[in-house]
Amino acid sequence: MASYTAPPPNYSPVCPQDLPGALDEPISGLQIFIIPAADTFAFQKGYLGAEGERAAIEGEIHVKGAQPGQWKYVTVALHVVESAFGQEIELGKSEINLVSFTGTSDSMSSSTSFAIPLTSDAPQCIHTPHSSLEYALTATFHPTNSSEPLVSRRIIVHTRRYTSHSHAVDTLPETHVLENPSRVEVQVPRTIFRAGESIPVYVTVPPPSRELMLREGLRLRNVKTEIVRIVSLKGQDDGDIQLGTPYGQSITDFLRSLLLDRSYSTVTSRSGASCRFHSSRPVRLRLILHQASPSASPVDYQTSLPEGDYNSLDNDLQCISITQSTLLHSVSFLLNVHISFVETTSRTERLMTIPIPLTIIPPPAPLPEVEEWVDAAYQKKHDRPPLRTVRQEDPESSIPLYQEGEAGPSYSQNDRDIPPPPFFHSTPSTSNAPPSFQESESEIFIPSDTTDQEVPATIALRIIGEGILFGFAASEQFDGHSDTMHRSSTPPPSVEMAERDADxxxxxxxxxxxxxxxxxxxxxxxxxxxxxxxxxPPPPPAMDDPSDPPPSIDSDFRSPSVRVPVQSHSPPLAHQSYNQTPATHDSLHxxxxxxxxxxxxxxxxxxxxxxxxxxxxxxxxxxxxxxxxxxxxxxxxxxx
Known part of the structure; x- marks a missing residue:
C-alpha cells in the first residue's frame, strides 16, 4: 500500500494524555485553518496588563471538507504551558464549545469566530533552545462515532503586555565610577526604561595624571556600550543535580556547559565611539542605545516554532522584551560599558567593564483613537454654529483669460512644452535629479560650514532634562581629538586619485x-x-567637437600628402574661350x-x-x- 502524504497544513495531536486517539491526518479531506480575525493580523485583542483594559485571544476557524453528520461538536482551547529541561508546568487552560450539531443533517459553517479571555496577570511568552513559555491554541473536532479518532489543529500564538498610558517613570540619575587604571564616570538618567525607549549613556573621562601617562604609557582607545538580555532558567537546587559526566569530559567542563545551558545571553543593542586622553579637557561621550521597537499590536508572525533552531528565535526581541520572572524563567537586562585602554610600554590592551542592571517595563498602551468622521460629527452636533459665515468664491477655470471680441491665444504652453531651464545656474540644483554638467565638474568636497545640516539631528535626539538634571548636552561632547581640526562630512579622495596629482x-x-x-x-x-x-612634435589628441561636420564619403580615399594648386577665387574672364587652356602645372607633379x-x-x-x-x-x-x-x-x- 502506498504511503499517504498529508497536504499542507500539517496536522498534529495536542496532548496524547489529554486527547487519546488524536489523529494528525485529515479524514475524508477535512482541512482546518486557524487565523486571526478579519480586521486585524494578530490574535491578541486589547492591551494585556493595562489598567482598565481587557485582553483576549480572538480569531476564526475555517473548515473545508466537513461532511454533515460526521462531527458531534467542535471545541477551541488555549493552553499556557511553561517547560524547561523536561519539566512542564501548566499555567492555565481555557476551553470553549464552539459548535454543536444536534442532527445528522446539520452542516458546519466554513468560518466560525471565537474569543478566549486572558487574565490580567498572564505573562509574556518566552522562547529559548531548551525551554519555553508558550500559548497554544487548539481546535478539536469530535466525531459522532466514539470509535473514530479526534482531529485537531494546533498553533502557537504570542502575547504582549502593556502598561497604562498614565504610568510615569521618575528621573533618578545614577553614576557609576571606575577608579583603576584611570577614573571613568558613567551616568544614566534612570535604571527603569520602557520597551522600545532610547537609553542615553553619558561617559566622562577626566584628564589623567602626567605620571600615569609617562610611567605606564596609558592611552585611552575607545568606549563601547551594549544592552545584554539574560534569560535564566530556574530548576532544582544544586545539591539535587546528578553529576553524571559523559566519558572523556571533566567535571569542570560539565559544570561549565550546565551553567551555560541554564542561562542565555543576547546583545540587543550596541553603541560606541573612539576617543583619547586630553591634557586639559575631560572626554565626554554621549551614547544612545536604541531598543527594538515593539509593534503597536502583537503580531503572530510565526505560526510554528522550529525545533533546534534558536537563531530565528533569538532575533525575536518582542517576545522577550521586558523584565519578568515566572516559575521556570527569569528575564533580566544589563547595561555593560566597556572602556578600552592601551599600555604602550607593554603593547597590551586592558578592557574594563562597568555593569549597570536595568529594568525594562512594558510599553504604554496607546490612547483610544476616535475616527475622524466620528469626531467631526460630534463637533458638528455639540459646537455652536458661527454667527457669520464668509465663503470665498470658487475660481472658475473655464473663464478665458482674454476679453471677448478679441482673438484668443492660438497656443498655450503646457508642462511638456515649457522650455528647459538655462544651462548655467548660480546655485546648485536642489532636486533629486542627477547632477548637471556644471555640478559634476565642481569640487568633490563639501564646504566646511555644515552647522545647519547637523542641527536637525541634534534636535531629534534631544532628551528631556538632559544637561540640567543629568548628563550634558550633545553640543558639549568631546572625544579628546584636536578641536581645531575640522572633519569634513565627505571622505577624502582615494589613494589612486591622489597618485594622479602632479608633484x-x-x-x-x-x-x-x-x-x-x-x-x-x-x-x-x-x-x-x-x-x-x-x-x-607628437600629434595633438583627437578633437571631438560637436560643431565639426561629419566625415565625407570619400574621406578614406584622399591622401593628405598630395595636394593640387588652389585655383583663384576671382571670376573667369567674360571673353575667355573654352578651347583656351590656362597655364597650370601638371596635377600629377x-x-x-x-x-x-x-x-x-x-x-x-x-x-x-x-x-x-x-x-x-x-x-x-x-x-x-x-x-x-x-x-x-x-x-x-x-x-x-
Whole structure:
C-alpha cells in the first residue's frame, strides 16, 4: 500500500494524555485553518496588563471538507504551558464549545469566530533552545462515532503586555565610577526604561595624571556600550543535580556547559565611539542605545516554532522584551560599558567593564483613537454654529483669460512644452535629479560650514532634562581629538586619485627663481627639451567637437600628402574661350613650393573640411593650431 502524504497544513495531536486517539491526518479531506480575525493580523485583542483594559485571544476557524453528520461538536482551547529541561508546568487552560450539531443533517459553517479571555496577570511568552513559555491554541473536532479518532489543529500564538498610558517613570540619575587604571564616570538618567525607549549613556573621562601617562604609557582607545538580555532558567537546587559526566569530559567542563545551558545571553543593542586622553579637557561621550521597537499590536508572525533552531528565535526581541520572572524563567537586562585602554610600554590592551542592571517595563498602551468622521460629527452636533459665515468664491477655470471680441491665444504652453531651464545656474540644483554638467565638474568636497545640516539631528535626539538634571548636552561632547581640526562630512579622495596629482614641490619658489616659471609650463623636463629640426612634435589628441561636420564619403580615399594648386577665387574672364587652356602645372607633379606649403607631416591629424565649400572646386582645408608643447619649447628657446 502506498504511503499517504498529508497536504499542507500539517496536522498534529495536542496532548496524547489529554486527547487519546488524536489523529494528525485529515479524514475524508477535512482541512482546518486557524487565523486571526478579519480586521486585524494578530490574535491578541486589547492591551494585556493595562489598567482598565481587557485582553483576549480572538480569531476564526475555517473548515473545508466537513461532511454533515460526521462531527458531534467542535471545541477551541488555549493552553499556557511553561517547560524547561523536561519539566512542564501548566499555567492555565481555557476551553470553549464552539459548535454543536444536534442532527445528522446539520452542516458546519466554513468560518466560525471565537474569543478566549486572558487574565490580567498572564505573562509574556518566552522562547529559548531548551525551554519555553508558550500559548497554544487548539481546535478539536469530535466525531459522532466514539470509535473514530479526534482531529485537531494546533498553533502557537504570542502575547504582549502593556502598561497604562498614565504610568510615569521618575528621573533618578545614577553614576557609576571606575577608579583603576584611570577614573571613568558613567551616568544614566534612570535604571527603569520602557520597551522600545532610547537609553542615553553619558561617559566622562577626566584628564589623567602626567605620571600615569609617562610611567605606564596609558592611552585611552575607545568606549563601547551594549544592552545584554539574560534569560535564566530556574530548576532544582544544586545539591539535587546528578553529576553524571559523559566519558572523556571533566567535571569542570560539565559544570561549565550546565551553567551555560541554564542561562542565555543576547546583545540587543550596541553603541560606541573612539576617543583619547586630553591634557586639559575631560572626554565626554554621549551614547544612545536604541531598543527594538515593539509593534503597536502583537503580531503572530510565526505560526510554528522550529525545533533546534534558536537563531530565528533569538532575533525575536518582542517576545522577550521586558523584565519578568515566572516559575521556570527569569528575564533580566544589563547595561555593560566597556572602556578600552592601551599600555604602550607593554603593547597590551586592558578592557574594563562597568555593569549597570536595568529594568525594562512594558510599553504604554496607546490612547483610544476616535475616527475622524466620528469626531467631526460630534463637533458638528455639540459646537455652536458661527454667527457669520464668509465663503470665498470658487475660481472658475473655464473663464478665458482674454476679453471677448478679441482673438484668443492660438497656443498655450503646457508642462511638456515649457522650455528647459538655462544651462548655467548660480546655485546648485536642489532636486533629486542627477547632477548637471556644471555640478559634476565642481569640487568633490563639501564646504566646511555644515552647522545647519547637523542641527536637525541634534534636535531629534534631544532628551528631556538632559544637561540640567543629568548628563550634558550633545553640543558639549568631546572625544579628546584636536578641536581645531575640522572633519569634513565627505571622505577624502582615494589613494589612486591622489597618485594622479602632479608633484609641484619643486615649484614652491616660483617668485624667487624666474627660470622655474618656464619649468612650470611642463612638469616633465624631457618634454620641454629642444627638438631637432627633423623631429616633429607628437600629434595633438583627437578633437571631438560637436560643431565639426561629419566625415565625407570619400574621406578614406584622399591622401593628405598630395595636394593640387588652389585655383583663384576671382571670376573667369567674360571673353575667355573654352578651347583656351590656362597655364597650370601638371596635377600629377605639382611644384615644390606648393608641395612644401600644402603637404602635411605624418604626425599631424587629417585636415578639417571647411563648411560651405564648393564641391566642384578644390576643397579648402584648415590645419589645427600649433600644439601646446611646441609653443612651450619655442618660448623656452627664445628665453635661453
Amino acid at each position: 609641484v614641490t619643486g615649484f614652491a619658489n616660483l617668485g624667487v627663481e624666474p627660470v622655474r616659471v618656464f619649468e612650470a609650463l611642463n612638469i616633465v623636463s624631457d618634454d620641454c627639451t629642444p627638438r631637432s629640426g627633423g623631429e616633429l 605639382p611644384p615644390n613650393d606648393i608641395l612644401d606649403h600644402s603637404s602635411s607631416h605624418g604626425h599631424a591629424p587629417p585636415p578639417y573640411l571647411v563648411p560651405g565649400s564648393d564641391p566642384d572646386q578644390e576643397e579648402h582645408v584648415t590645419r589645427p593650431p600649433p600644439t601646446y608643447c611646441y609653443l612651450k619649447c619655442a618660448l623656452l628657446q627664445l628665453y635661453l
